[in-house]
Amino acid sequence: MAIAPWSRLSADEMQLLRTTFWSAGGSRHGMAEQLGFSRSKANALIAGLVEQGMLAEAGLQPSSGGRRPERLQLNDGLGVLVGVDVGATSLDVAVLGLGLQVLAHVSEPAEVRDGPGVVLARVRVLIRQLLVQCGLDARKVLGIGVGVPGPVNFERGQLVNPPLMPAWDSFSIRDYLREDYAAPIFVDNDVNLMALGELWRLKRSLSNFLVIKVGTGIGCGIVCHGEVYRGAAGSAGDVGHICVDQDGPRCHCGNLGCVEVMAAGPAITRMAMEAAEGGESQAMADTLKAQGRIHAEDVGQASRAGDAAANAIVQRAGSLIGQMLASIVNFFNPSHVFIGGGITRIGPLFLAAVRQSVYQRSLALSTRHLEIQYTPLGAQAGLIGAGVLAMQESLRVRGVAP
Numbered sequence: 001m002a003i004a005p006w007s008r009l010s011a012d013e014m015q016l017l018r019t020t021f022w023s024a025g026g027s028r029h030g031m032a033e034q035l036g037f038s039r040s041k042a043n044a045l046i047a048g049l050v051e052q053g054m055l056a057e058a059g060l061q062p063s064s065g066g067r068r069p070e071r072l073q074l075n076d077g078l079g080v081l082v083g084v085d086v087g088a089t090s091l092d093v094a095v096l097g098l099g100l101q102v103l104a105h106v107s108e109p110a111e112v113r114d115g116p117g118v119v120l121a122r123v124r125v126l127i128r129q130l131l132v133q134c135g136l137d138a139r140k141v142l143g144i145g146v147g148v149p150g151p152v153n154f155e156r157g158q159l160v161n162p163p164l165m166p167a168w169d170s171f172s173i174r175d176y177l178r179e180d181y182a183a184p185i186f187v188d189n190d191v192n193l194m195a196l197g198e199l200w201r202l203k204r205s206l207s208n209f210l211v212i213k214v215g216t217g218i219g220c221g222i223v224c225h226g227e228v229y230r231g232a233a234g235s236a237g238d239v240g241h242i243c244v245d246q247d248g249p250r251c252h253c254g255n256l257g258c259v260e261v262m263a264a265g266p267a268i269t270r271m272a273m274e275a276a277e278g279g280e281s282q283a284m285a286d287t288l289k290a291q292g293r294i295h296a297e298d299v300g301q302a303s304r305a306g307d308a309a310a311n312a313i314v315q316r317a318g319s320l321i322g323q324m325l326a327s328i329v330n331f332f333n334p335s336h337v338f339i340g341g342g343i344t345r346i347g348p349l350f351l352a353a354v355r356q357s358v359y360q361r362s363l364a365l366s367t368r369h370l371e372i373q374y375t376p377l378g379a380q381a382g383l384i385g386a387g388v389l390a391m392q393e394s395l396r397v398r399g400v401a402p
Contacts, residue, residue: 004142005078006054007398012037013054016045018395020055020072021098022204027070046072053077074098079142080134081394082183083386084123085190086148088112088164088216091119093126095134096387098142100200104130105383112149115167120176127180141183143394145386146173147190149217151235157187160234163241163253164217184400186393191237192228193385194340195221197377199228200388209336210328211375212239214321214343218260220328240264242324263320265342268296271313281309300346314346315353322357329362329370340375 006017019034020026026034032042049055056075076097085092091110095103106126110119131137150162157174159165174185188196191213198211204226211221218240222229230236240260241253248257261267272294276284283302287294302310325337337358343350355372362370375381 004394004398004400006395007400009049009054012041013045013049014395014398016042016049017054017074018392020074021391021395022200026072028072031072079140080131080136081387081390082127082130082141082144082181083383083390084127084144084146085193085382085386086110086112086119086123086146087190087382088149091122091126092383093123093130094383094387095127095130095136096383098391100384100387100391102380102383104133106130112165113167116171116173116176120173124177124180138181138183141181143183143390144177144181144185145193145388145390145393146177146185146187147193147382147386147389148173148187149190149215149219151233151238152187152189152192153234154186154188154230157185159187163251184390184394184397186389188228188230188389189219189221189234189237190382191219191221191340192230193221193389194338194375194377194381195223195228195385196388196392197381197383197385198338198375199223199226200384201377206335208332209334209338210332211338211340211381212321212325213341214264214339215341216265218264218321218324222332224332239324239328242327244320244323259320259324263317265296268299268313268317268343268346269294271316272296272299272302272310275309275313281307283307284310296342297345300350303349304347311349314349317343318350318353319357322354323361325354326358326361329358329366333366335369335371337370337372338375339372340378340381344374344378 015035019031028043028046032039053075055072058071058073081096083094083096092107094105097103148159149164150159153160158170158172159168162168173187177185191211194213195211207226209223213219220237220239222237241258243257244259244262245257248262250256251258251261272284275281276288283305284294287298299310299313303314351374359367377384
C-alpha cells in the first residue's frame with residue numbers, strides 16, 4: 001500500500017497542513033493566528049514543511065502596511081486528487097491539483113439506473129485516461145472523492161436504499177475502485193459535496209447555510225457550525241421527499257405529492273410535454289417537433305421569450321420548491337441558501353419564484369438576513385466538492401485507506 005507523504009508528520013504539522021488547505025493561500029502570520037501558535041512556532045513548523053516539500057511559497061500577498069506577506073499553499077508536487085460526480089443522468093470526472101484547480105476534466109451522459117458495474121467501469125476508464133492526459137500514473141493520486149445521488153453511509157462508503165438508484169444499495173464503490181488505487185477513497189451524497197465545495201470557496205467564512213440541488217432529484221446539503229451535517233445514518237438533507245401536496249402524484253419512493261415528483265427536472269419536462277401536446281404552448285410544441293423531446297432548459301428559454309405556459313411551469317416548480325424550503329428555513333435559520341444543479345439553466349424566473357415562496361411562507365425573523373442565490377461554483381460545484389472531500393479526509397486519515 002502506498003504511504004501518504006504526510007503519514008509521519010506530527011499533530012501540529014498536520015494541523016498546519018489542514019489550515020493551509022482551507023485558507024487557500026494564507027500568510028505565515030495568518031496561519032499562526034488561526035492556529036493559536038506563536039509566530040516563532042508557526043515559522044519553525046512552516047520552514048520544516050517547506051523543506052520537506054509539503055508546503056510551497058506562492059508569491060506575495062497585497063501589503064496592508066509594511067512588508068508584503070508570503071502566500072503559502074500545499075505543494076502541488078505531492079500529487080493530485082481525483083473527483084467523481086455521478087449524477088442521475090450524467091458523469092463528471094476530474095483530476096485536480098491540491099489547490100483544487102482542475103487539471104483535466106471530462107463530462108458525458110450516463111444512466112445511473114444501469115447499475116454500479118456499468119457506471120463505475122466507465123469511471124475507471126475515464127480516470128485512467130485523464131491521468132495519462134496529465135502525464136501521471138495511479139501512484140500520484142493522493143485521494144479520491146465520489147459523489148452519488150442518494151443517501152450514503154459515510155463511514156462505510158455505501159449507498160443506503162437510494163430511491164433513484166436501487167441497484168446500488170450497499171454496493172461498495174470504495175472496494176471497486178481500490179482495485180486500481182492505493183489512495184484512500186471517500187463516498188458521499190452529491191449535494192453534500194456541493195456544500196463542501198461552497199464551504200471551501202468561502203474559506204469557512206459562513207457557518208450555517210444550505211445548498212439545494214435540483215436536477216433529476218432534489219437534495220439538500222447542510223452546513224452547520226462550519227461542518228457538513230450528515231445526520232445519524234447519513235440521510236440528512238433528503239428533502240426531495242417532503243410532501244407539498246397530499247393529493248399529488250405518486251413518487252418513486254412510494255409516497256404521494258413529494259416535492260421531487262412535482263417540481264424536479266422530470267416534472268418540469270412532463271408539464272412542458274403536456275402543454276406542447278395540449279396546444280397551450282406553440283414554442284414548446286415547436287421544440288418537441290424539432291427535438292422529439294423537451295428539456296427543462298428549453299422551458300427556461302421559452303419562458304424568457306415570453307411564453308405564458310412556460311412561465312407558469314417555471315413559477316409553479318419554483319413555488320413548490322420554495323414551499324418546501326420555507327419549512328427548512330424556519331427550522332434551521334440559515335444565513336444563505338445556494339441553489340445548484342441542472343435547474344440553474346432555467347434562468348432568473350425560477351430563482352425569483354423560489355425566493356417569493358420562501359419569503360411569503362417563512363417567519364420574518366428567519367428571512368430577515370437570508371440570501372437565496374444560485375451557487376457561484378455553478379456546474380463545477382460537485383467536482384470541487386469531491387476534491388475537497390478527498391483532500392480533507394485524506395489528511396484526516398493520514399492517507400491510510402479506510
